[in-house]
Amino acid sequence: SEMSKDMMPGPYPRTPEERAAAAKKYNMRVEDYQPYPDDGLGYGDYPMLPNKSQYERDPWYQWDQPDMRHNWGEPMHWNFDMYIRNRVDTSPTVVPWHTMSKHFLLFLSIMLIMFGLGEIYPSYRPVGPKQYPFNDLYLERGGDPNKKPPAVIHYEI
């Protein structure tokens, strides 16, 4: 495109003049502009915007791009494609996150522990081997009808 080199992102700004120029380049106020810390990870002078998803923006305002809830020329978050409305949503929840995670993990761990204990120490009514009639189903199992079957008695008197 026809954008000049000084309109593109560059290295981390060191002097206050570079910071002011970078803020102007990204269409931000100088006080709002906060670059990522200079850790060598490859961010350069890109601004660090709050990690909020596009879901949190006002649905009733007339955005230039309503599906993205983004205005023309507004600086985009580094992870903009993660924070679109089809993906990650950081809207505030009714119940705080730590309460939710505590309830969920407690429930899950108690259920798993109880199921595990039930596997190790099973408990059920006493059972015995199944008793079949007709001398243990002698004819149904293919016994010879001419021979006398072995007598199988399941009771005691």
Add this chain to the structure above:
Amino acid sequence: MASAPPPSAAELYRPNRYVSLPAELDPATYDTSPEKLRAEAERLAIRSRLKRQYLLQLNDPNAPAIIENPALIRWAYAKSQNVYPTFRPTPRTSFLGAVYGLAPFLFWIFVLKADRDRKEKRIQEGKHKPSPLSVFL
């Protein structure tokens, strides 16, 4: 000895990486100091200037077919072409590079080799017969 003041609602909520603080609990919504008003006015001025530029291009009868968004171009450039010039090898980046780049490669090398050796030993002991349809082994 005075006890600490009771925790505020924002502290009880504890926003983190996955949820943000609701606006009702954030004390910044309720502060109407002149600095905040001036900051809001400056942001509004920037926003309206950008919107004016955009709407002029949008409603222009001799308009270009595509209105390119410099913010989008800068974002794409920063994520793709600006990473290598601004990268610097530090202890942290070297460690992360080894963990994410080398470790899976070496891990799978050793796992697959060990698995193949075990299978080869079983075939030589006669415990595992590859099926007649198998092209491998």
